[in-house]
Amino acid sequence: MWRFLVALLLLCASAQAQDYPIIGGGVLAPAATYSGPGNVVSGATAWYGLRAYNAAYAVAGSNAINVRRASDNSTENIAVLSTGALNISAANTFAGTDATASCTFATTTATCTGASSTPHVGSTITGSGVTEPCYVTAVGTFTGGSGTLTVSGNNGLSAPCGTIASATSITLQYGLYVTEAYDQSGSNACSSAPCNASQGTAADQPQLFPTCINLLPCLSGSGSRLLISSAFTAIATPQSLSAVYNMSSTAGSFSEVIASQSNAGVGSAIQKDSSTANSICVSNNGTSTCNTSVPDGSWHAVQGIVGTGSSGILSVDGSSSSGSVGTTSTQTTVVLFASTSSTHLMTGNIAEAGIWPSAFSSTVYGSGAGSLCHNQYSYWATSVSC
Numbered sequence: 001m002w003r004f005l006v007a008l009l010l011l012c013a014s015a016q017a018q019d020y021p022i023i024g025g026g027v028l029a030p031a032a033t034y035s036g037p038g039n040v041v042s043g044a045t046a047w048y049g050l051r052a053y054n055a056a057y058a059v060a061g062s063n064a065i066n067v068r069r070a071s072d073n074s075t076e077n078i079a080v081l082s083t084g085a086l087n088i089s090a091a092n093t094f095a096g097t098d099a100t101a102s103c104t105f106a107t108t109t110a111t112c113t114g115a116s117s118t119p120h121v122g123s124t125i126t127g128s129g130v131t132e133p134c135y136v137t138a139v140g141t142f143t144g145g146s147g148t149l150t151v152s153g154n155n156g157l158s159a160p161c162g163t164i165a166s167a168t169s170i171t172l173q174y175g176l177y178v179t180e181a182y183d184q185s186g187s188n189a190c191s192s193a194p195c196n197a198s199q200g201t202a203a204d205q206p207q208l209f210p211t212c213i214n215l216l217p218c219l220s221g222s223g224s225r226l227l228i229s230s231a232f233t234a235i236a237t238p239q240s241l242s243a244v245y246n247m248s249s250t251a252g253s254f255s256e257v258i259a260s261q262s263n264a265g266v267g268s269a270i271q272k273d274s275s276t277a278n279s280i281c282v283s284n285n286g287t288s289t290c291n292t293s294v295p296d297g298s299w300h301a302v303q304g305i306v307g308t309g310s311s312g313i314l315s316v317d318g319s320s321s322s323g324s325v326g327t328t329s330t331q332t333t334v335v336l337f338a339s340t341s342s343t344h345l346m347t348g349n350i351a352e353a354g355i356w357p358s359a360f361s362s363t364v365y366g367s368g369a370g371s372l373c374h375n376q377y378s379y380w381a382t383s384v385s386c
Contacts, residue, residue, distance in 0.1 A: 033055055034052065034055050034058045034082075034083060034084035035054075035055060035084075035375060036049075036051060036052050036053050036054045036055065036057070036058070036084055036375070036379075037049070037053060037054070037242065037352065037354065037372055037375060037376070038053040038054030038057070038184075038185065038186075039054045039055055039375075040364060040370070040371070040372045040375050041240075041356065041360060041364045041372060042054070043185075043187070043356060043357070043358070044185040044187060044354045044355065044356045045185065045187055045189050045195065045232060045235055045334075045354075045355050045356060045357050046183045046185055046187070046189065046194075046195040046197075046229060046232065046334045046354060046355055047183065047184050047185040047352070047353075047354030047355075048181040048182070048183065048184070048197055048227075048336065048352065048353055048354065049064065049184065049351065049352030049353070049354070050064060050065070050086045050208075050216070050217045050218065050219065050351055050352065051064075051080060051084050051085055051086060051216075051351075051352065051379060052064075052080040052084040052085075052184065053184035053185060053186075053354075054184075055084070057080065057184050057186075058080055058081070058082055058083065058084040059082055061079050061080060061081065061082065062079060062080060062182070062184070063077045063078065063079045063080075063182050064078055064079060064080050064086055064181070064182055064184070065077075065078050065086075065178050065180065065181050065182065065208065065219075066078070066178070066179045066180040066182075067091060067094070067176040067177060067178055067179065067208055068176070068177045068178075068179050068202065068205065069094060069095055069096070069174055069175075069176060070120065070122050070123070070174045070175040070176070070177065071096060071098070071120075071174045073202070075179060076090075076091075076094045078090055078091045078094075084379075085216070086216075086217055088210050088216075088217050091176060091208065091210060091217075092173060092210055094176070095173045095174045095175070095176050095210075096173070096174050097171060097172070097173060097174075098117070098119055098120055098123040098172040098173060098174045099115050099116045099117045099118070099119045099123070099171075099172045100114075100115070100116045100169070100170065100171050100172070101113065101114055101115035101116070101119070101145070101169075101170055101172070102114045102167045102168065102169055102170070103127075103149070103164075103167060103168065103170050104164055104165060104166065104167050104168075105130070105151070105159065105161050105162055105163060105164040106159070106163060106165075107158060107159050107163075108137075108150055108151055108152065108159070108160065109148055109149070109150060109151070110125070110148065110149040110150075110151050110161065110170075111148050112142075112145075112146065112147060112148065112149060112170075113145060113146045113167070114145050114146075115142060115145040115146070115147065116145070118139065118142040118147070119136055119139055119142075119149060119172045120136065120139065120172075120174065120175075121136050121137060121138060121139060121175075122135060122136060122174070122175030122177075122207065123135065123136045123172040123173060123174055123175055124136075124172070124173050124175060124209060124210060124211075125151065125161065125170050125171070125172055126170065126171050126173070126210075126211060127168050127169055127170035127171065128168050128169065129162060129164045129168050130161050130162055130164070130168070130170060131153065131155075131157070131159075131160065131161050131162035132153070132209070132211040132212055132215070133153045133154070133155070133209035133211060133212045133218065133220065133349070134151055134152075134153050134160065134161035134162075135151065135152060135153065135175065135207065135209065136149050136150070136151060136172065137150045137151065137152045138150035152222070154220045154221070154222055154248055154347055154348055154349055155246060155248060155297055155348075155349070156247070156248035156249040156296050156297035156347075156348070157297060173210065175207055176207065176208040176210075177202065177205035177206070177207050177208070178199070178205055178206045178207070178208055178219060178227065179198060179199060179200070179205055180196050180197065180198040180199075180227075181196065181197045181198075181219070181227050181336065182194065182196050183195040183196050183197070183229070185354065189232040189233050189235075190229065190230045190231060190232040190233075191230075191231075191232075191233075193230075195229040195230060195232045195334060196229065196230065197227035197228055197229040197334060197335070197336055198227060198228070198229075198230075199225070199226065199227050199228070203224070204224060204225050204226060205225060205227075206219045206220055206221050206225045206226070206227060206336070206337060206350075207219070207220045207222075207225070208220075209349065212349060212351075213244075213246065213299050213349070213351055213380050213381065213382075214380055214381035216351070216380065217351075218246070218349040218350060218351050219336070219337075219349065219350045219351070220348070220349045220350075221336075221337035221338075221345065221346050221347060221348065221349075221350070222347055223345050223346070223347040224345060225337055225338075225345070226335060226336060226337040226338035226342060226345065227335070227336045227337065228333055228334070228335045228336075228338075228340065229333050229334040229335070230333070231332045231333055232332060232333065232334070234330045234331065234332050235260075235330065235331060235357040236307070236330045237268070237284060237306055237307015237308070237326075237327060237330075238305060238306065238307040238308045238358060238359040239260060239268050239284075239305070239306055239307055239331075239355055239356065239357060239358070239359075240303065240304065240305050240306075240355070240356040240358065240359055240360040240364075240365070241258055241260065241268060241269070241270050241282065241303070241304045241306070241353075241354070241355050241356075242301075242302070242303050242304075242352075242353065242354050242355075242356075242372060242376075243257045243258050243270050243301075243302050243350065243352065243353040243354075244299065244300070244301050244302075244350070244351040244352050244353070244376050244380050244382060245257045245270075245299070245300060245302070245348060245349065245350050245351070245353070246297065246298060246299045246300070246348050246349045247272060247280075247296055247297075247346060247347070247348035248296060248297065248347040248348045249277050249278075249296035249297055254271050254272060254273075254274055254344040255271060255272040255344055255345065255346040255347065255348075256269050256270070256271045256335065256337065256338050256339050256344045256345075256346055257269075257270040257271060257280075257302070257336070257337070257346060257348075257350060257353060258270050258334065258335070258336055258350075258353040258354070258355065259271070259334070259335045259338070259339045259340070259344075260331035260333070260334050260335075260355050261331055261332070261333050261334075261335055261339055261340035262330060262331050262332055262333075262340075267284070267285065267331040268282075268283065268284045268285075268304075268306045268307070268331060268355070269281075269282070269283050269284075269339070269344075270282055270302055270304055270353075271283060271288075271344065272346075273288065273290045273292065276290075276292055277296055278292060278293060278294055278295055278296050279291065279292040279294060280294045280300065280302055280314075280316060281314065282302075282304025282305070282306055282312060282313070282314045282325060283306065283325065283326075284306035284307055284312070284325045284326035284327070285326035286326065287324055287325055287326040288323075288325065289312050289313075289314050289321065289322070289323025289324065289325055290314070290323075291314055291316050291321065294316050295383070298383040299351075299380065299381075299382040299383050300316055300317055300382055300383060300384070301316075301317055301318070301372075301373045301376040301377055301380075301382045301386060302314070302315065302316050302317075303315040303320075303360060303364070303365040303372055303373060304325075305325070305359045305360055305365065306325045306326065307325070307326065307327055307359075308325065308327065308359060310322075310323070310324045312324060312325025313359075313360070313365055315365040315366060315373065317373060317377070317382065317383070317384035317385075317386055318366060318367030318368075318371060318373040318374065318377075318384070318385070318386030319367070320362075320365055320366055334355055336350060336353055337350065351380050352376070352380075360372070367386045368386075371386060373386035374386040
């Protein structure tokens with residue numbers, strides 16, 4: 001009998017070590033497996049995100065981004081966990097605390113007392129009642145720990161960090177800026193290497209917001225930041241593009257989320273329709289199909305198919321429509337937050353984005369449990385169910 005009990009205890013311990021629950025009858029059930037965009041549709045030319053592209057990338061614990069710390073310009077790679085999530089705890093530890101304070105918030109101003117030190121521009125803010133993301137864009141005069149901060153969240157809200165009349169305790173963390181987003185696709189389409197998207201100019205590097213969508217991180221552009229890949233082996237249309245994003249209503253004309261561009265600065269993109277509010281389009285060589293009922297300031301999952309003439313597809317939160325999208329153009333680089341020529345810069349936030357060298361099927365771009373949109377909604381909790 002004691003041998004049986006020992007064996008049972010060893011079995012339970014082994015199950016726990018492997019994250020396997022024991023179900024009725026003593027049968028071991030495997031833990032839920034992470035599923036990323038690459039598990040829904042494989043073969044992306046390039047894909048970037050703050051989670052793993054697929055289960056294999058998660059298991060490997062490979063790098064997602066490289067970040068620069070504002071306090072001293074040191075850099076660090078940040079990997080994904082076996083759960084598929086970005087190791088944001090490692091990023092936060094690397095960033096370090098800038099200051100603590102007690103503040104009230106009204107529109108874009110935080111009025112603070114008891115600051116442990118004078119905060120810095122770019123530091124992110126967390127605290128009870130604070131709307132995330134929230135970060136410092138300007139610092140007023142601080143005397144004896146009291147002063148004001150100008151804040152934003154790149155979310156298009158009039159009070160981007162919320163309205164807090166009674167002082168709340170906040171923590172400011174030094175800003176982290178992304179020098180490189182690693183191509184997780186495994187296609188090695190850039191001269192037999194990954195098509196990593198990078199930015200060497202500090203002022204143009206997107207910021208990493210540790211707490212953003214559904215308490216998960218995001219990349220943020222403030223109308224002056226972008227990442228661009230090295231040149232890849234040119235791919236012709238049709239192509240499919242995908243992104244999870246939140247664009248500010250103040251974004252300028254033709255603000256790009258992701259663009260696949262030629263050296264001439266033309267190509268395929270998911271972008272805002274000129275200066276039209278509440279719009280998103282998929283375009284190729286200047287021909288677009290758009291949806292003008294997509295609320296700015298909210299998170300959306302968008303899929304687009306270009307290079308198929310009149311049968312181009314735009315799918316927003318699982319609801320698709322067709323329209324004329326160009327048939328010509330061969331692209332050689334991928335850009336996030338802008339176009340190759342550093343125009344059409346986006347104000348807003350991106351969680352993931354990628355491009356595939358083929359047309360998605362309706363089961364991929366549409367709604368339903370097996371779709372890419374549903375996969376994105378299930379992970380990021382975008383604003384509309386797919």
